[in-house]
Amino acid sequence: MLNVAGTATNTQEAAVRIAIDPRPPIEFAQEYAPLRYAPEDRYSYYSPGNGTVNVFLTDTMPVEARAIGEPFPAGFLVMIQFQKALVNFDSTGNPLWSFPSAGRFVTVNDDEIFVSDIDDVHVVDVLDTTGQKTAVLRFDREVNYAKAVGDRLIVVYNDVGPAEVFRWGPDHRLGEKLFSSVNVSYGRSAELSGDRIAIADTYGQQVVVQSISSGAVQFESPAAFPNGITWRGDFLYVVEEHLDRVVALNLGDGSKHVVLAPPTPDRWNSGMTLSGLVDGYCGEGTAYPRSIASDICSGEFTLYAPNGIHLEQDGMWVADTDNARVIYVGADHKMSILTGLNGPVNVVPIH
Template sequence: MTEFTRRQILGAPLAAIAPRKRYSYYAPAIRSTVSEDVHWTPARPPVMKGEQFNMVIACDYAKRIYGIIGGRQAWYKDFELWPRGMSLCEGLLYVIDDPLIVALDPMTGVPVLKIEVPGYHARLNAVHVARVFGELRLTLCFDRGGDTTMSPGESVHCFRLMNGILLDPYLCTINSIHPRDACMTRAGQLLVADTFGNQVLLIDPARDELISVADEYFPNSVQELQDGWVLVCSEHGNRVIRWNPSTSERRMIFSAPIYPFNDIRMGSERIRELEVGTSDPDSDVAPARSLCAIQNAGLATLYSPNSARQRDGAILVADTDNHRVIVLRDGSIVTDVTGLNNPVNAVWL
């Protein structure tokens, strides 16, 4: 634990999530999120402690995104539906506002562009925008899959983005189940967090073929790193890992200090079998919350994290069921943002 963690964080997250309001949480014994009466918005701005970073945070049950600049809330924007998907590219913040994509000025939160989605057919989970081979590419994940997908090509769509219009759709026929993140790589390949399929997919769009697969329990976000590895946030695996698509090697970055989540050898099926035994026997709520919660595991933990993004050696994590956002460096927490209700995504500014 860093000196910052000892002196400045200690006690803050617990105070920030005191039961003045009901918070959602994942109950391992029933393998489900308890989310009754949790839709409310904090009355006060979030509080950042530790090293200061600029970021945008999306909180779905609060129906709000926050722009944090200079360590403080600079702006916020409320949504009618639950915000989740966000992507920053070339000075614009792209945000899902079903059934549209809205581009905001990331420094003010002011909308500057609305983008219609061709073939919109289900709620959107994720948007990613990047320049690939000189062109802007926008990738969308639809909340489809499994029993609700009757034909291929319904879960992940990729487009060229030109003058605010989406063109030349590629409908990925390699099915994924309720994917919550996908992106085009620098080489023009497609990375997909097949969330309910418990795997990460690397796909060749030119041939519509699967290149590589990683087994991971509820992957919620994926990011291609400069060295060819992929950063993966495993929601109910309660960890952030790195995966090498070329060698299939996996490395632990940070996890809840609870078995089996802290064992990189554990795959999705085994974690699913063992997670029912990770309920807090002294939980003050029913069904019981997980031992991964900070109330049980301490501050150096993760509880159903929904996103992880790396920049310059620092990793920004939406620690969803601990209702905070943290920044990791060298395996330690250096920044902690509290006063949030269910943060599901965080991106660097």
């Protein structure tokens, strides 16, 4: 059976709420570590003042990934946006199989894998654990993200409008619509935790938590282009793409904790916003310089326009998109790296 690591761990659903530890369950100190690999210079990345450069989309581009450092704690799936492929890697970074996709997302539920279709972004393909297509789901709106959790399916769309939750069954058929959220703008992920749904309202630059049963908005917090999002107890771990970091939001007191970021003081300031960010350059004299957040400038312990996230009990997976890699950071700052990926936007560990 395929199980997602770190799904809804320590979620408190008791009638009587107990006090929660105000510290995030996982937090990594600011640190610099020199590179043990040659940085990728062919693939796409964000250049301050210039936008994204080296963009080329093709499903015929070879995947030339290479593993660095510690073995990963599990095999994993990576959605590689600009190579238009979902690839299944083993824990040593060897590819096992691939599936063509439009490159928007990958999620799993037990033995089912959900990916965006390569030809039609209104379609979600359902795969088995060997990468074979078993079902097709079609929607009226373009889909940015779909994830089944037990007997419910979350769908987030590439427009301004509500995210939705449907009944989901073993026959791969959508059931009744159970929930429509408040309007969000081009959201890129959402996660269920009991009666709560957390939505990354990406272009609305906020995170929203609603009750599915009542529809009440229970929590809102600004975020700098949130992409990946996941629950751990009463914390929400959020990938802030444009601040190059992962933060943990405490739903109990509303505080924000920086969990992983480039080793620069501004990005470790939990109150930092895009309006206050002065982005440094890395590589003087180049036509399209990289951000100071790049691994070229900040070493291994950094993030550069990251997207997807998953938690283990004592570590964290991140799709470090503009560094062209996937990383796992575990206890004692042990790091596993798979580099050489053109635009990895989601990573899902499998056990």
